[in-house]
Amino acid sequence: MAREAVIVGVGDVPLKDGKVVGGGSVLQVQARAAKAALDNAGIPMRDVDGLLVAGLWGVPGPGQLPSVTLGEYLGIFPRFADTTNIGGSAFEAHVAHAAMAIEKGYCDVALIVYGSTQKSERSRTLGGRPPVLTMQFENVWGIPQPVGGYAMAARRHMHEFGTTEEQLAEIAVATRKWASLNPDATMRDPISIDDVMASTRISDPLKLLDCCLVTDGAGAIVMTTAENAKAHGSRPIHIRGYGEAHTHWSIGAMPDLARLTAAEMASKRAFDMAGVSHDAIDLVECYDSFTITVLMTLEALGFCKPGEGGAFVSGQRTAPGGAFPLNTNGGGLSYCHPGMYGIFLLVEAVRQLRGEAGDRQVDNVQTALVHGTGGTLSSGATVILANN
Amino acid sequence: MSDTATYEKPQPVIDPGTKPFWDAARAHRLSMPKCRACGQHHFYPRELCPHCHSDDLEWTDVSGKGEVYSYTIARKPAGPVFAADVPYVIAMIALDEGPRMLTNIVTKDVEQVRIGDRVTVRFDDVTPELTLPKFTLDKD
Ligand SMILES: [Zn+2]
Numbered sequence: 001m002a003r004e005a006v007i008v009g010v011g012d013v014p015l016k017d018g019k020v021v022g023g024g025s026v027l028q029v030q031a032r033a034a035k036a037a038l039d040n041a042g043i044p045m046r047d048v049d050g051l052l053v054a055g056l057w058g059v060p061g062p063g064q065l066p067s068v069t070l071g072e073y074l075g076i077f078p079r080f081a082d083t084t085n086i087g088g089s090a091f092e093a094h095v096a097h098a099a100m101a102i103e104k105g106y107c108d109v110a111l112i113v114y115g116s117t118q119k120s121e122r123s124r125t126l127g128g129r130p131p132v133l134t135m136q137f138e139n140v141w142g143i144p145q146p147v148g149g150y151a152m153a154a155r156r157h158m159h160e161f162g163t164t165e166e167q168l169a170e171i172a173v174a175t176r177k178w179a180s181l182n183p184d185a186t187m188r189d190p191i192s193i194d195d196v197m198a199s200t201r202i203s204d205p206l207k208l209l210d211c212c213l214v215t216d217g218a219g220a221i222v223m224t225t226a227e228n229a230k231a232h233g234s235r236p237i238h239i240r241g242y243g244e245a246h247t248h249w250s251i252g253a254m255p256d257l258a259r260l261t262a263a264e265m266a267s268k269r270a271f272d273m274a275g276v277s278h279d280a281i282d283l284v285e286c287y288d289s290f291t292i293t294v295l296m297t298l299e300a301l302g303f304c305k306p307g308e309g310g311a312f313v314s315g316q317r318t319a320p321g322g323a324f325p326l327n328t329n330g331g332g333l334s335y336c337h338p339g340m341y342g343i344f345l346l347v348e349a350v351r352q353l354r355g356e357a358g359d360r361q362v363d364n365v366q367t368a369l370v371h372g373t374g375g376t377l378s379s380g381a382t383v384i385l386a387n388n
Numbered sequence: 389m390s391d392t393a394t395y396e397k398p399q400p401v402i403d404p405g406t407k408p409f410w411d412a413a414r415a416h417r418l419s420m421p422k423c424r425a426c427g428q429h430h431f432y433p434r435e436l437c438p439h440c441h442s443d444d445l446e447w448t449d450v451s452g453k454g455e456v457y458s459y460t461i462a463r464k465p466a467g468p469v470f471a472a473d474v475p476y477v478i479a480m481i482a483l484d485e486g487p488r489m490l491t492n493i494v495t496k497d498v499e500q501v502r503i504g505d506r507v508t509v510r511f512d513d514v515t516p517e518l519t520l521p522k523f524t525l526d527k528d
Pocket of ligand 1: 423424425426427428437438439440441442
């Protein structure tokens with residue numbers, strides 16, 4: 001029988017006020033998340049023979065070869081490594097790559113890990129990309145990175161389709177409602193559309209509450225064969241389809257500022273592979289670096305037509321109790337955003353598919369779509385997951 | 389004009405592939421590669437045409453005219469060196485020759501910028517070695 005790759009474990013580390021509880025270096029927090037995911041899977045670390053890592057840590061230095069460093073730190077000798085870094089969507093791509101490696105027999109147990117201690121280290125900056133190579137044509141103008149590029153996309157979307165700042169605010173408000181149900185979320189107090197509109201202007205038309213948080217965080221995913229999952233008694237989550245794409249990094253090279261081309265390409269492939277329609281998706285977890293990211297992603301994934309995202313999210317449609325449950329852990333906007341957020345989309349989707357999401361559990365979730373976005377609306381990777 | 393040592397904002401690390409652009413800017417010309425195979429300009433400068441992937445390229449001066457494709461008003465600076473400029477406009481200009489380029493729009497009233505506004509290049513000699521092509525609104 002053909003090998004089927006499945007997800008068997010997810011893990012993260014507890015956060016308090018956006019910082020890792022108990023502190024720790026970026027290697028320590030990744031080790032804790034990895035152990036949590038392996039314990040969740042019921043699989044020992046010594047069985048891990050595939051390691052997939054992307055990060056922003058230890059550069060220059062040990063982070064230049066992140067899987068090699070992390071493998072050493074964890075005391076394992078992987079025979080499959082993937083350090084694909086396409087931004088915050090890297091982990092959705094890692095699931096696809098691990099699935100192919102497992103199904104081909106290139107590895108048996110794959111561990112995907114991410115961690116960041118940027119908040120504890122106060123290491124996040126808005127202007128910090130060196131003006132070399134392609135970026136010599138960006139940084140000299142004082143563009144706040146990455147918010148300035150997203151702001152220009154939002155402005156163009158408003159120009160072409162009449163999208164409003166209030167419609168973007170709907171997303172921030174709905175996501176905060178989900179966060180209020182998540183004890184690990186950094187920001188849990190309810191907010192209103194007026195609060196979003198009145199929040200500090202950052203880079204017009206985006207305001208503070210349109211922007212993701214800056215927090216610590218670490219997460220991990222364990223994948224293996226369906227057969228091995230059975231042998232370990234762990235509950236498998238099936239991978240029905242996946243796809244990835246990237247189009248640019250420099251915002252000046254984005255093909256169309258009002259359309260998320262990478263998400264269109266990635267999700268089309270994932271839907272084709274899964275052989276399911278949009279109606280079959282019970283839950284969506286999509287990257288919310290900024291409110292505009294979500295709106296453009298929903299259009300690109302095909303849940304509404306181009307330009308209709310504003311109307312689609314209106315009336316708190318994506319909030320708890322709404323018709324379209326979205327970013328149910330509180331997202332990067334209100335739960336956590338440790339630099340590259342995509343792994344937490346997967347962790348939440350698996351918890352929802354297993355019925356382990358506590359107060360924020362959505363009823364009858366059988367199929368979930370996860371979509372990561374990386375860079376400055378640069379890359380996209382989609383995974384469609386199912387619990388049966 | 390500042391001297392090179394006292395201009396504190398990011399300065400491009402000019403490389404052989406980009407030197408013709410920055411040299412032209414110092415001479416107050418806006419120059420970019422044009423493809424002899426497909427006839428299209430592109431920006432930023434590359435070794436192969438990003439449209440048809442030909443290597444048959446030539447540097448050509450462009451008009452320095454275009455329109456605002458999108459923009460943002462920075463209310464928070466991209467680091468302390470831009471703090472004194474807030475609020476300032478970062479814009480993506482669709483040049484009449486086709487390519488889009490990121491730049492600043494220099495205007496007394498940042499609130500009046502709109503997508504579709506006509507713009508014209510102006511050259512800011514920020515140091516003896518560096519000139520930045522910025523744009524002004526034709527309606528200003
Ligand atoms: Zn060409």
